[in-house]
Amino acid sequence: MTGKVLVWPADFSYWINLQVILEELHHRGHEITVLIPSPSLLIDHTKVPYNVEILQLSVTKETSMEEMNTILYEASFDMSKFSWWEMQIKLANIGRKFLLITKRVCDSAVTNKELLNRLQAAKFDVCIADPLRFCGELVAELLNIPFIFTFRLFYGNVIERLCAGLPMPSSYIPCITSRLTDNMTFIQRLENWLLYTVNDVIYSYYVFPEWDEYYSKVLGKPTTLCEIMGKADMWLFRSYWDFEFPQPYLPNTEFVGGLHCKPAKPLPKVLWRYTGKKPETLGANTRLYKWIPQNDLLGHPKTRAFITHCGTNGVYEAIYHGVPMVGIPFFADQYDNVVRMQAKGAAVEVDLQRMTSADLLNALKEVINNPFYKENAMKLSRIHHDQPVKPLDRAVFWVEFVMHHKGAKHLRPAFHDLNWFQYHSLDVIGFLLACVATVAFLVTKCCLFCYWKFGKTAKKKKIE
Amino acid sequence: MTGKVLVWPADFSYWINLQVILEELHHRGHEITVLIPSPSLLIDHTKVPYNVEILQLSVTKETSMEEMNTILYEASFDMSKFSWWEMQIKLANIGRKFLLITKRVCDSAVTNKELLNRLQAAKFDVCIADPLRFCGELVAELLNIPFIFTFRLFYGNVIERLCAGLPMPSSYIPCITSRLTDNMTFIQRLENWLLYTVNDVIYSYYVFPEWDEYYSKVLGKPTTLCEIMGKADMWLFRSYWDFEFPQPYLPNTEFVGGLHCKPAKPLPKVLWRYTGKKPETLGANTRLYKWIPQNDLLGHPKTRAFITHCGTNGVYEAIYHGVPMVGIPFFADQYDNVVRMQAKGAAVEVDLQRMTSADLLNALKEVINNPFYKENAMKLSRIHHDQPVKPLDRAVFWVEFVMHHKGAKHLRPAFHDLNWFQYHSLDVIGFLLACVATVAFLVTKCCLFCYWKFGKTAKKKKIE
Structure with a gap:
């Protein structure tokens, strides 16, 4: 239908x-x-x-x-x-x-x-x-x-x-x-x-x-x-x-x-996305493209790490293919996304505002050379792929x-x-507190009255 | 594996x-x-x-x-x-x-x-x-x-x-x-x-x-x-x-x-589960069995209603086959089960402790003759069958x-x-209330002090 x-x-x-x-x-x-x-x-x-x-x-x-x-x-x-x-x-x-x-x-x-x-x-x-x-x-x-x-x-x-x-x-x-x-x-x-x-x-x-x-x-x-x-x-x-x-x-x-993730399609041997003028120092083994499909690149068996601004779509492609990340968040939920990937051991964060080229290099070396990150990225990938549907x-x-x-x-x-205070049972709790307060008030009043009444009598007796 | x-x-x-x-x-x-x-x-x-x-x-x-x-x-x-x-x-x-x-x-x-x-x-x-x-x-x-x-x-x-x-x-x-x-x-x-x-x-x-x-x-x-x-x-x-x-x-x-539910297998034409002596008044079209598979019976196209003690397994078989129920709960979760089926419009409850044969008959007539119950039972059945897995x-x-x-x-x-008060953020809320109380206390004390100090001066001045 x-x-x-x-x-x-x-x-x-x-x-x-x-x-x-x-x-x-x-x-x-x-x-x-x-x-x-x-x-x-x-x-x-x-x-x-x-x-x-x-x-x-x-x-x-x-x-x-x-x-x-x-x-x-x-x-x-x-x-x-x-x-x-x-x-x-x-x-x-x-x-x-x-x-x-x-x-x-x-x-x-x-x-x-x-x-x-x-x-x-x-x-x-x-x-x-x-x-x-x-x-x-x-x-x-x-x-x-x-x-x-x-x-x-x-x-x-x-x-x-x-x-x-x-x-x-x-x-x-x-x-x-x-x-x-x-x-x-x-x-x-x-x-x-x-x-x-x-x-x-x-x-x-x-x-x-x-x-x-x-x-x-x-x-x-x-x-x-x-x-x-x-x-x-x-x-x-x-x-x-x-x-x-x-x-x-x-x-x-x-x-x-x-x-949105799917298996990668094969890629040409080496490539580079670049929209400006071709730099003269570029090696012969680097090819420039205006746009390359990120998913296919991440799925390439030789991809070792992913430098990403940590948008949800990109992070998911890395998870899907089990690629560890260097996260350089920009704005919105990207900061939280990199925190999640770091907590799960699949990424290292670099601060965009303060980073030097050495920071980026060190982060890259860390996720590439320390097997911890690759293992965790692969674990996330297995979790992702092993779902009932x-x-x-x-x-x-x-x-x-x-x-x-x-x-x-x-x-x-x-x-x-329900409205929000009903949902949180605040009316119920408030009512019960009011009951307790009323009872406490009445008991105190009664005690005071008794004390005043019988205390007085006792005092009177004592004096007598 | x-x-x-x-x-x-x-x-x-x-x-x-x-x-x-x-x-x-x-x-x-x-x-x-x-x-x-x-x-x-x-x-x-x-x-x-x-x-x-x-x-x-x-x-x-x-x-x-x-x-x-x-x-x-x-x-x-x-x-x-x-x-x-x-x-x-x-x-x-x-x-x-x-x-x-x-x-x-x-x-x-x-x-x-x-x-x-x-x-x-x-x-x-x-x-x-x-x-x-x-x-x-x-x-x-x-x-x-x-x-x-x-x-x-x-x-x-x-x-x-x-x-x-x-x-x-x-x-x-x-x-x-x-x-x-x-x-x-x-x-x-x-x-x-x-x-x-x-x-x-x-x-x-x-x-x-x-x-x-x-x-x-x-x-x-x-x-x-x-x-x-x-x-x-x-x-x-x-x-x-x-x-x-x-x-x-x-x-x-x-x-x-x-x-545990599954499609029903065909049944003999008419039947009755009964373990005692065969009653002499029994019609020729009623067959007695020591045990019959409830699921097959509920799945029979001529089954119009299910009189049940509302155990979870039985209720689910009725849902699976879309059969409205007359619930006579006994104990444990059965009372809650019949409440659920009533709320969803697929059952009528009869009280075991107080029921007469007329009550049971009326309840049966209601679920059989009022299309409301069958419609709702069928709706639950459709929901049950239409799951991703x-x-x-x-x-x-x-x-x-x-x-x-x-x-x-x-x-x-x-x-x-977390322990239970951490989980409910009671420590956080308690801390914040303590902060508010402290600030309120300090502000009150300050005000009182100021009032006492300057009020006194003013009084003094007035006297002068």
Whole structure:
């Protein structure tokens, strides 16, 4: 049984990852329609081999690129130059700015009645959305179709905790941007607890309210971003236990990290990606290419190490092929990614802001010559390959499940019917404390009364 | 690659379920050795088609049967006759009594040096244990081999929460014996919270300590039952989201409920299980059998309803074949099982202690004639059948994974490195509250001092 899939993508590497799912769905005969904002940077609507609906925006590709560059520049700051608090506010502001750009795209979709009518008439079975760019869930809600998120942890882990209901105990699940592992000292647990709490407050009171209002306005009923996001039938996380620290999850979440990885194809003998003028000192055994497929290179038997900025997709290709890494993170989750690979013994980190060529060389020598790193990279690779079902097949299975069953309500935790203090049983605990306090108060009063009454009598007697 | 599997089974329906996994492992060429206590009731060592090591106990089968009957009789009490507190204590006492019987079996294994040496020499790759009967984990620890639990929720959910680290928010995950659903009122959430807390206290301070001591003595180092149980590489829960309310789980837990179900074989036309004398009033179209395969009967296209005591295995066979149920629970988790099936609209409950034949007839008519029940039973059946991997295959996959990789440490949450107040961040929250209290105290003191100092001066000035 084939069906119709509507897609709300995010740009850049998020799109690369999503495309793999779409290809497989297309291969299985499903009809795919992608909503592409006109100033998209990596999503080229002329090359997308599916139905395309262009969301016409007034900004040009150039303006959009400039905006993104500004955000990326702001995001790749030298962390050591800021205090902990400054950094949290800086990160939240970057997130907020990015989301405001997103809002334009959202507007161009939800205010276009003609487009909505066309989409409604097409009778889609499911919507696949990337919540990095909000609004896919809003479009799905307007069209009244089930939707699935394809997701990489971000925004201070607020969405997965507060909107999906994922339990993330701060005592052993490090918050994104914390650079902590699952093995923390008291001070680190304190920091992690504060990080979760500060993020909850910032996002709940600073970032989300305008979205809550916007969603309420569009849907014509009081609602919140979280409530609409929480309707997702399945959350496909781009991670797995070869990468992530083991953490609790829910029946409507699947960890499908590395779904884009595949066996390597053969390569020419030696090569080099380089877009500038060919250097004159280049040896005859080095070939220059404008672009080479990273996956094939990592899968080459002679590849000894991978120097990477630690994007999730690249790290997964290294895991897939069992290649140890030298990580030079830039921004966003990349710092946390290298921490995970270091904790699992498959990488060495080099600080971009401070590194010398000697640092890089030493790190490279370490991961190449110390068998510890190769062994651990191979161990992660074995874990990755030894799963009951391949990540891509699991992702596609759940998309088809939601299409066939018109949702997956049986996987939805009752978390969604509770507000946050009910969920944490704070009302129950508060009630019990109030009971205890009342009893303690009454007992004290009684004791005092008795003491006063009988103490007085005794005193009186004594005097008599 | 085939290997050697050691088995620590529990008796009765637990054994029926475990056997299905063993059959499949045997079929795949693994060598299986089962440790069978001499007075086992359903596990007949003469009929077990694997290697058998008999654990010789001084009690006879008859005595063991009597003991079990006493416990079963105590456990199948009329719940409405007891207060909430009495019931919790009664249930904990029943659990404790059962566990003390278990201790004899444990003793017969861990004090038998010759047996342990033989098992050690056999070099097992994995131990499969049912934690209903403690000690499998202790034997595995003594032999230094990885182990896997096959598990049905019980003992007040204490083991899965405190030993496995499964987050079970009391706000929406009903405690076993509560008969609650995942949709609770404030009073029900209060009751559920108390139930978890009371169970934690009863088991931690009343039931487990003697086991902690026993395990410490046997291993010659201070340890606890929970610590040893927490070393399980995989927990195979005999449930799934067609049966259980959706709840958080962990990477080292798999929900493999219904792994024993299979398509039905054809049956003779009409039949009746009956072990007594043939009644003279019996119609010619009713055939009597001493035992008939329940699964084949439930899978018969003319089966309209299933009258069941709501044991997990039976309920799963009904789910598998999409048959609505009339539930008449007896004891243990059966009350909770019928609550789940009622909440999902696939069953009607009849109270064993109070029912009349009219009640039973009405319930039967309801599930047969009201299409609501059949529709929901079919929906559960579809959910059960539409999984990425069948439950039995998932169970066997993880057993083989643990054998090949010598464990599954990458799935183990860092929960196990924390004590309970660290896990719940109580030390962090306590520290922060202490900081706030100190600051508040200092500010108050300062204010008072200032008031006293300047107030005095002002007064003085006024006087002047």
